[in-house]
Amino acid sequence: MPPEALLNVDQLTVSYGGLRAVSGVSLLVPEGAVVALLGANGAGKTTTLRAISGLVKPSGGRIELAGRRIDGRKPSQIARLGLLQVPEGRGIFPSLTVRANLSMASYVTKRGDVEDEAVARFPALGDRLDQLAGTLSGGEQQMLALARALLAQPRLLLLDEISMGLAPLIVAKLFEEVRAMAASGTSVLLVEQYVSAALEMADYAYVLDKGRVVDVGEPADLRSDGVLTSYLGA
Ligand SMILES: Nc1ncnc2c1ncn2[C@@H]1O[C@H](COP(=O)(O)OP(=O)(O)O)[C@@H](O)[C@H]1O
Ligand SMILES: [Mg+2]
Numbered sequence: 001m002p003p004e005a006l007l008n009v010d011q012l013t014v015s016y017g018g019l020r021a022v023s024g025v026s027l028l029v030p031e032g033a034v035v036a037l038l039g040a041n042g043a044g045k046t047t048t049l050r051a052i053s054g055l056v057k058p059s060g061g062r063i064e065l066a067g068r069r070i071d072g073r074k075p076s077q078i079a080r081l082g083l084l085q086v087p088e089g090r091g092i093f094p095s096l097t098v099r100a101n102l103s104m105a106s107y108v109t110k111r112g113d114v115e116d117e118a119v120a121r122f123p124a125l126g127d128r129l130d131q132l133a134g135t136l137s138g139g140e141q142q143m144l145a146l147a148r149a150l151l152a153q154p155r156l157l158l159l160d161e162i163s164m165g166l167a168p169l170i171v172a173k174l175f176e177e178v179r180a181m182a183a184s185g186t187s188v189l190l191v192e193q194y195v196s197a198a199l200e201m202a203d204y205a206y207v208l209d210k211g212r213v214v215d216v217g218e219p220a221d222l223r224s225d226g227v228l229t230s231y232l233g234a
Helices: 045-052 075-080 098-105 114-121 123-128 138-152 168-183 195-201 219-224 227-232
Strands: 007-016 019-029 034-038 060-065 083-086 156-160 187-192 204-209 212-217
Touching: 007 045, 019 034, 019 045, 019 060, 019 187, 019 212, 034 045, 034 168, 034 195, 045 083, 045 156, 045 187, 075 083, 083 138, 098 114, 098 138, 114 123, 114 138, 123 138, 138 168, 156 168, 168 187, 168 195, 187 195, 195 219, 204 219, 212 219
Parallel strands: 034 187, 034 204, 083 156, 156 187
Antiparallel strands: 007 019, 007 060, 204 212
16 A cells, blocks of 8 residues: 555554453555455454544554544544544434534535535435434435535545445445545545445455454455455355
């Protein structure tokens, strides 16, 4: 991978009390790339994302975003540098309308016509603008979460299992939009248990097991080397 990575995680360690959830994880996300973080339940994927976004404090290692050290900084400071996380469980405001969710997302970038753009990307949201976000289907909520990310125009987007519980056709649509965002310059680090779909869209993938990186490479290499099968049962 090129040295001018947007995100550079070096020897990250995170503990919860006595439990070491992440042990010396190093990974790179190049500009405009989609990088997948794969691994079984409990492997440390979510903890890695939360450490990058500042939601948990690392006990070791360093994290650089666009050349600036961000580990130990507050989530709001890191967000201001261009990082946006769509957490497990979506991170939308369920008791606000779809329209309000979208306009809040574009507040930072001060863009008008945000609804039009969101609806152009996700036509299913078009009929739902005045509906409370919490009453949308799972797939629509995830579309809204991605539409919010799109409008916020982050440099780095962290996605935690956006495919969870959704039908394959909806997952394919979401992943297509993620690829489109990467093509327009947003770098993406995504956690997935839906391994085959993630490998189809990723430029690089890391495999985590028990808090450590056990394999890294381009999807074609990972598919052929058998590590995925042994760690994920894929
Ligand atoms: N808030 C927490 N407090 C204590 N232990 C946690 C917490 N969150 C996660 N863990 C533990 O850390 C390990 C890694 O969890 P996690 O990062 O959520 O894995 P993944 O996202 O890969 O399923 C697991 O053993 C999990 O039980
Ligand atoms: Mg997780």
